[in-house]
Amino acid sequence: MNTLTRKIIMCLTGLFLCFFLIIHFLGNLQLFLPAEEAQKSFNAYSHFLSGNPFIKIISYGLYACIIAHALDALYITIQNKKSGGAFKHDKRDRASKWYTRNMGILGFVILLFLVLHFQNFWYYYKFGSLSLDQSGNKDLYTLVVISFQQWWIVLIYVLSMLALFYHLVHGVHSATRTLGVFHPKYVRWIQKTGVLYAVVICLGFALMPIYIYFTY
Amino acid sequence: MKLHLKIWRQKNAETTGKLVDYTVEDVNPHMSFLEMLDHLNEKLILADDEPVEFDHDCREGICGQCGIMINGIAHGPLKNTTTCQLHMREFKDGDKIFIEPFQTAVFSVRKDLKVDRSAFDRIISAGGFVSVNTGQAPEANTTRITHDTTEAAFDSAACIGCGACVATCKNGSAVLFTAAKISQLAQLPQGREERTLRVFNMVKQMDEEGFGNCSNTEACQIECPQNISVLNIARMNYEYNRARILRK
Ligand code: HEM
Ligand code: FES
Numbered sequence: 430m431n432t433l434t435r436k437i438i439m440c441l442t443g444l445f446l447c448f449f450l451i452i453h454f455l456g457n458l459q460l461f462l463p464a465e466e467a468q469k470s471f472n473a474y475s476h477f478l479s480g481n482p483f484i485k486i487i488s489y490g491l492y493a494c495i496i497a498h499a500l501d502a503l504y505i506t507i508q509n510k511k512s513g514g515a516f517k518h519d520k521r522d523r524a525s526k527w528y529t530r531n532m533g534i535l536g537f538v539i540l541l542f543l544v545l546h547f548q549n550f551w552y553y554y555k556f557g558s559l560s561l562d563q564s565g566n567k568d569l570y571t572l573v574v575i576s577f578q579q580w581w582i583v584l585i586y587v588l589s590m591l592a593l594f595y596h597l598v599h600g601v602h603s604a605t606r607t608l609g610v611f612h613p614k615y616v617r618w619i620q621k622t623g624v625l626y627a628v629v630i631c632l633g634f635a636l637m638p639i640y641i642y643f644t645y
Numbered sequence: 646m647k648l649h650l651k652i653w654r655q656k657n658a659e660t661t662g663k664l665v666d667y668t669v670e671d672v673n674p675h676m677s678f679l680e681m682l683d684h685l686n687e688k689l690i691l692a693d694d695e696p697v698e699f700d701h702d703c704r705e706g707i708c709g710q711c712g713i714m715i716n717g718i719a720h721g722p723l724k725n726t727t728t729c730q731l732h733m734r735e736f737k738d739g740d741k742i743f744i745e746p747f748q749t750a751v752f753s754v755r756k757d758l759k760v761d762r763s764a765f766d767r768i769i770s771a772g773g774f775v776s777v778n779t780g781q782a783p784e785a786n787t788t789r790i791t792h793d794t795t796e797a798a799f800d801s802a803a804c805i806g807c808g809a810c811v812a813t814c815k816n817g818s819a820v821l822f823t824a825a826k827i828s829q830l831a832q833l834p835q836g837r838e839e840r841t842l843r844v845f846n847m848v849k850q851m852d853e854e855g856f857g858n859c860s861n862t863e864a865c866q867i868e869c870p871q872n873i874s875v876l877n878i879a880r881m882n883y884e885y886n887r888a889r890i891l892r893k
Contacts (some may be wrong), residue, residue, distance in 0.1 A: 431852045432820075433885050436859065452695030505858050509816035512750040512857030516650070517664055518743035521813050524864035530815055532860060603861040609883025611828075611876045 441560035542589035709805030719809035725862035771850035772843035801829035816857030824881035
């Protein structure tokens with residue numbers, strides 16, 4: 430596999446994850462509703478997602494993308510460590526932003542977060558014994574509220590969103606470069622849109638645990 | 646000016662080198678960096694020492710032969726300048742200067758500050774040309790190209806192949822160099838005929854040489870003496886993706 434093939438895998442899997450985050454984000458906005466309404470609609474939404482065969486296919490695609498993205502990232506990062514120069518006196522950092530140089534580390538933080546996140550909610554929803562709400566749906570909402578009563582979970586979530594933010598600020602820009610967008614006008618626009626996307630998604634996600642922590 | 650130099654000395658490709666301390670006096674601020682090294686070398690020769698070897702040719706910033714890490718930055722602190730065009734007025738009396746070769750996994754040191762950049766030549770040989778059958782020179786105006794197009798192609802062609810991008814890149818990637826050569830030709834009608842094969846072959850050769858992957862940190866353009874745009878990389882990716890889709 431050549432370098433540009435590896436990059437396009439990074440890019441396409443990354444962009445699919447970006448697309449997924451939009452849907453995930455919009456769904457989770459329900460957490461900001463008044464408690465009673467939030468419980469009802471969030472649980473109904475979760476129930477709808479878990480029963481839907483179309484969503485099932487998407488979710489398998491999602492798992493595949495996370496694994497492919499992470500494996501490719503590992504390979505690329507190791508290879509780049511070997512091929513890069515090392516100097517006794519090194520001031521090369523002046524020419525680039527720290528987060529563009531540390532996509533592997535940022536990605537690894539996100540991966541650790543994903544393990545925790547899956548364990549927190551996905552695992553419990555699928556295999557745990559959740560009580561039912563008034564409409565007879567599994568009460569994921571209460572689990573979310575209980576989890577976010579612990580300050581350290583809130584802290585981990587917020588810090589992870591910070592890592593995701595930097596990963597996305599560079600990631601979206603880098604992905605469009607990999608796709609081959611070379612017209613200066615569109616490059617500028619896409620870069621701005623990427624930053625806006627990263628701000629909205631990461632700030633929004635970070636506010637969810639904070640909001641729940643302070644309102645219950 | 647009096648300067649304290651820490652210069653990478655290495656006997657040959659087989660041995661490993663180390664930084665050696667030198668002090669040079671009466672350096673004139675109008676000297677170029679290479680002239681300062683000449684000045685040091687004269688002293689070394691008179692003292693029966695081996696002079697420091699470094700690559701250079703035109704000494705006017707156009708050939709791409711010179712190139713060393715100066716205080717940890719390719720071609721030194723001044724932006725968009727080759728080592729030969731860097732002057733000692735950029736330094737202060739009593740400064741300590743680290744001088745190292747452009748050494749990466751692919752650019753191995755031959756001796757002292759000279760590295761082997763022949764990988765670049767092999768990338769060019771793989772496709773950085775337009776095939777023409779010899780014979781009568783064609784009439785110059787049969788292929789019409791707008792002024793803007795020639796200028797844009799020339800901006801890409803301005804790459805002098807010094808290797809600062811590879812040395813600067815934390816991944817030791819040669820993508821900026823390869824992309825500049827690919828997009829120079831992709832922008833011209835003469836080059837478009839062989840675009841598919843060219844991008845495949847040049848990228849393949851770049852990979853086989855062992856250069857790293859691009860992370861789009863964009864440090865390469867910042868330290869490039871010719872300020873070659875990273876948008877060339879986008880164009881190379883476009884060319885590659887296009888070729889991939891259209892391949893029979
Ligand atoms: C929600 C999760 C994630 C999203 C949305 C995401 C998104 C992206 C995007 C769009 C890119 C740009 C692709 C390109 O350069 O062409 C990228 C690059 C990268 N991602 Fe992720 N990523 C995620 C998770 C991860 C994880 C879990 C890891 C590692 C374990 C990771 C490691 C990397 C690395 C190393 C790069 C840079 C590749 C390079 O420098 O060449 N990412 N990511
Ligand atoms: S010697 Fe020719 S560019 Fe420096």
